[in-house]
Structures are given as structure tokens and as C-alpha cells.
Amino acid sequence: MMDLGIAGKRALVTASSKGLGRGCARALAEAGVDLVMNARGDGALATAADAIRSDFGVSVTEVPADITTPDGRARVLDAAGEPDILVTNAGGPPPGMWTEWDREDFIAALDANMLTPIALMKACLPAMMTRGWGRVVNITSQSVKSPIPVLGLSNSARAGLTGYVAGTARQVAPNGVTINNLLPGIHDTDRATALDTGVAEEKGIDIADARAERQSTIPARRYGTAAEFGAACAFLCSTHAGFMIGQNVLLDGGAVNVTL
Ligand code: NAP
Numbered sequence: 001m002m003d004l005g006i007a008g009k010r011a012l013v014t015a016s017s018k019g020l021g022r023g024c025a026r027a028l029a030e031a032g033v034d035l036v037m038n039a040r041g042d043g044a045l046a047t048a049a050d051a052i053r054s055d056f057g058v059s060v061t062e063v064p065a066d067i068t069t070p071d072g073r074a075r076v077l078d079a080a081g082e083p084d085i086l087v088t089n090a091g092g093p094p095p096g097m098w099t100e101w102d103r104e105d106f107i108a109a110l111d112a113n114m115l116t117p118i119a120l121m122k123a124c125l126p127a128m129m130t131r132g133w134g135r136v137v138n139i140t141s142q143s144v145k146s147p148i149p150v151l152g153l154s155n156s157a158r159a160g161l162t163g164y165v166a167g168t169a170r171q172v173a174p175n176g177v178t179i180n181n182l183l184p185g186i187h188d189t190d191r192a193t194a195l196d197t198g199v200a201e202e203k204g205i206d207i208a209d210a211r212a213e214r215q216s217t218i219p220a221r222r223y224g225t226a227a228e229f230g231a232a233c234a235f236l237c238s239t240h241a242g243f244m245i246g247q248n249v250l251l252d253g254g255a256v257n258v259t260l
Helices: 019-030 042-056 070-080 103-131 149-175 190-203 207-215 226-236
Strands: 010-013 034-039 060-064 085-088 134-139 177-184 248-251
Touching: 010 019, 010 070, 019 034, 019 042, 019 085, 019 134, 019 226, 034 042, 034 070, 042 060, 060 070, 070 103, 085 103, 103 134, 103 149, 103 177, 134 149, 134 226, 149 177, 177 226, 190 207, 226 248
Parallel strands: 010 034, 010 085, 034 060, 085 134, 134 177, 177 248
Antiparallel strands: none
């Protein structure tokens, strides 16, 4: 395996007991990074943390907390101290229809998928800048490049985060700190299963058929895995990626049909 040059560094990975967040935590641990992991529920969090300790021998601190609340964030940041690496993640907003969403729905989506990562960056960036080295990766979505109509709350909130990162990444880059976004297309996680279940129920078809239908729309003809997502995240956090600033990297099996 390529030496990522980050063994012994410390990372905070939020919303990381399952799915893409866990994939990122595992890949960083494989590169020798000590972790602070977080999720609301403590059961899956303990299981994921134990597996990482035994598979990779790094130190893992678990903080059960809702990362989208000020209190939850304070507890997580307290445990994380001054991490070298920050990977921000939270659950995505529910699907729905533009006619149904009120101000409160938008405020919740903005809190979870825009203002939470911004608050985490604001807390962690100063120490990274003082040390002259830091890495931030935000897990966003392919919906930033190409809208998913039923996920209008996500399209909106993540667009706000993307604009913030574009400017802020250039302000912290002089101090050796990089901020980039990873844009997942469909990955095989609980979230994908939940979305497929919704489609299956709506169309009155089997979930396997809903999934096969969706896979046929992806040039790679499959869903992505949390492990390959994590490997890309670990690369962005590596010493090799120091010249990548403010980028939006799609991991979607070619699903978004764009040239750039
Ligand atoms: P997932 O498999 O459902 O996992 C979500 C993880 O986040 C769990 O560990 C969950 O644990 C934790 N979490 C959720 N809300 C939290 C909160 N408020 N505070 C702390 N932890 C929280 O989801 P995923 O597929 O990995 O998706 C991760 C992100 O990528 C989401 O924002 C999703 O919208 C986005 N995304 C995913 C896909 C995909 O195909 N999978 C595609 C595009 C975008 P608890 O429930 O115990 O808190």
C-alpha cells in the first residue's frame, strides 16, 4: 500500500459508526491515524470502534452525540482537542416534494448539512493553521453537481456548504491546510437501502428490482463501496494531496453525465 505519510496524526470523523463515515474512519486508521469517532447511537459506534482498534491497532475515542446540535458538537470537539484531520459527515435530509417543505424543514437541513460542518471547521482550522498542516474533507453529495429533485433539502443545504468551502479553502491554504469535498454518488450503505425502499414502495416493485434499475443507470453498473470511498478520503488527507485546494471530487461510477 502507498505510504500516505499521516501515521501518528489525529483525526475527528463525525457520523462514522456506519456507511461512508465509517469507511473514512477505517481507511484513516489503516494509514496509522488515531481517531475520534461519533454517532448518535452508541451500539453501532462501539462495534465500529472495536473493529478498528483490533484491525489496525490505533487509538479510538468514541463520543455518542448528535453532531447537528450545539451541545453534541461541544462534547465531540472537547474529546477531539486539536485534530490534524477533520472529516465532516452527518445524516442526509429526508426525501420529499418542494410543495411540502416549510421554513423549519430548511432550517433543519441547513443545520445538519451546512452549518454543522462550518461550525466544525471554524473550531478545528485555527490549530491546524498554527501548526502549518491540516486536512479537512467534507462528505457532501453528487447532488451538488446534478440535482436530485426529491432531495431538494440536500441540494439546497449542500450548495451553501460548497460555496463556503470554495472561499474558505483559499483563505487557509497559505497555512498548509487543505479543504476539499467528496461527492458520493450511490454507495451501498443503509442510506441507499432506505432510498431504494422508498422507490420500491412508490412503484410497487421489489427492492431488488428497484436497485437493479438504479444500477443500470450508472456507467460502472454497480453501487460504490464504503471502503473505496474511504480510500479516496484517506488520499485527500495524505501528505500527497497538499496541492489540492477547494476541490469537489465526484465518486459516482460515472453517474453524473458531465465533462467537468
Ligand atoms: P448511513 O449509512 O445511514 O450512515 C450514517 C451515519 O451517520 C451513521 O453512523 C449514523 O449513526 C450517523 N449519523 C447520522 N446522523 C447523525 C447525527 N445527527 N449526529 C451524529 N451522527 C449521525 O449514511 P451514508 O450512506 O454513509 O451517508 C452519509 C452521508 O452521505 C449522508 O449525508 C448522505 O446523505 C450522503 N450521501 C450518501 C449517498 C449514498 O449513496 N450512500 C449518496 C449521496 C450522499 P446514528 O444513526 O447512530 O447517528
